Amino acid sequence: MSTAIVVGSGPNGLAAAITLAEKGVDVTVVEAADTLGGGTRTSELTLPGLLHDDCSAIHTMTAASPFIQSQPLDQYGLRWRYPDLDMAHPFDDGSAATLHTSITDTAAQFDDHDARAWQRIFGPLTRRFDRLRDDVFRPIVHMPRHPLALAAFGTQALLPATVLARRWRGEQARALFMGVAAHVYYPLTRPASSSVGLMITAAGHRYGWPVAEGGSAAISKAMVARLTDLGGKTETGTRVTSLKHLPSADVVLFDLAPGAVADIAGDVLPRRVSRAYRRYRHGAAAFKIDIALDGDIPWTNPDCGRAGTVHVAGTTAEIVTAERDVAAGRMPVRPFVLVCQQYLADPSRSAGGRNPIWAYAHVPHGYTGDATEAILEQIERFAPGFRARILTIHRRGPVALAEHNPNYVGGDIATGRNDPKQILIRPRLAPDPYGAGAPGLFICSAATPPGVGAHGMCGYNAAQSALNYLHHH
CATH class of the missing domain: 3.50.50.60 (FAD/NAD(P)-binding domain)
Known part of the structure; x- marks a missing residue:
């Protein structure tokens, strides 16, 4: 043997x-x-009975x-457990763009032009997703099994995210896409920065964003x-x-x-x-905080309170600036913040009216400062009264992340x-x-x-x- x-x-x-x-x-x-x-891995990082994911959260x-x-x-x-909404992206005026598993429901919130653009970009990718993943999930050296589907994806994936985002006229659709694109952990003005946003959005329209x-x-x-x-x-x-x-x-x-x-x-x-x-x-880092909260986050927009994931990032311009700063080694004033409310889909993670909140900010590689305040300010911006509900906070910056999992060199959770x-x-x-x-x-x-x-x-x-x-x- x-x-x-x-x-x-x-x-x-x-x-x-x-x-x-x-x-x-x-x-x-x-x-x-x-x-x-x-x-x-999952741990009781804050209070007994509250289950916090140590790294990966939404699957x-x-x-x-x-x-x-x-x-x-x-x-x-x-x-697998599914939230009511896959993702929400709030804005300062109290509105929010929302990502649904259904492409039709997602597109319906936009005007006719942006709805058609969303359908045009993600409809074919979602319909062909299983064929596309057969090639994308294999090494590039293999001959593609579905060359047409891969070529259609590749022509868009190689674009800078800022260029692809011009397909939409409205800020809501643009920012909704750009928040997902930011998961590439790379400046969104650079070639191929559309790739991750396209793939995750299409996968979500095909399979949802479960926990x-x-x-x-x-x-x-x-x-x-x-x-x-x-x-x-x-x-x-x-x-x-x-x-x-x-x-x-x-x-x-x-x-x-x-x-x-x-x-x-x-x-x-x-x-x-x-x-x-x-x-x-290795790339940019994460600064992660886990919060024990009394009740729910008091989001201004109620859709954010139904979403498993909330991109707390503001406008497209803010996202682009934050990611550019991080890549240049500067801590953004308003970083890209990802908030996960897994307990909405999976109440077994909560205890006694107290809920586990998972959040991280994109920060420079190897960042040794404390990004806690910057993260809390971003959330409070879209959920006034949030701070008052915090019971305790567990912090893991880039150095601690690398100590907890040495694969995350300099806090780079994308390896x-x-x-x-x-x-x-x-x-x-x-x-x-x-x-x-x-x-x-x-x-x-x-x-x-x-x-x-x-x-x-x-x-x-x-x-x-x-x-x-x-x-x-």
Whole structure:
């Protein structure tokens, strides 16, 4: 029987382990932390009984993932829960643009021109989404299975988000899209900055923006249970600093940032691979706060109180300025703030009339200041009286995020900068992006295609490379 070790138990490490175990490989997952799950962990960070997601919160791309859909995770307790509204984007005049799973309902709030533009851009992408994801979720080096769908997506995805946003005349539609586009963590005036916004919006129109019942940890718990049923093993509290510390195995897969792989593998890696991994570029950071709130956020616009996600960011111009500042290493006065109210879809996260609020701001890479006030000011701006309901706050800035999960280098929760080159070619230019250039060594983290998200596809794809290697050796 072939043997494998997976270093790191994030969703990609677990996906790789499951994929190998399904093919009869003897797999052990080794995790440095005391709990499994990487970016899919949930903790009582503020008050007893309040469940806060440590990182990933809303699971559009997880629900859309071919790997996740292929697994019987519902048998292991994974339940998706959906809010009334996927997302809301409030404005200073008390109005809000809203994102519905239905394209028709989303477009209906705009004037005729912008409604048609929304339908024209997202209608074809949503209808072809399952075909499109087959190619987008695979390495770029493969021949596309659906070249026409991919080409139609690519011509728009390569545009700067600011250029694509001109398809709409009104600020409501523009800002609604730009808030989603900001998830690229890259200046929105640069080429390819439309890509993430297009993909997440289309995935949402196809599959919604769900949360996992009981917290994001339910995803990793279900995956671990599935792996255990397949005969796989897990170890926690085991930090790997060198290959010498690992028992002998036919293949080793790293659910780690490229720099960490270079450190652990040392001289085993070819020098050119080690150099490429150390040159891998990390992007802007998150500053995350978790709030125990007495009751609900008193949003001026009631639709915000129905939405699982609220983009607290103001106008299109404000979003563009904030993201430009962050990329330049400046802390914005009014940062892009993402607020998640998972408890609206999943009341099991709350206790005694107290609710867990999850929020982060985009901040510069490695930022060492305290962004708490900037985040609270942005929320209070659209929800007067919010501060008065706060019971306690738990903070995790970029340094603390990296301590909690070393893959988040400098607080970069996307595990890599989404510049045009790195969107297409990550973690290095190679026929097999998952191969680490040494026999039996592979990288399976979000630093590999298709990138960030608790979708498990990086791990699944890397496992296919490892299985191919085992077949030929």
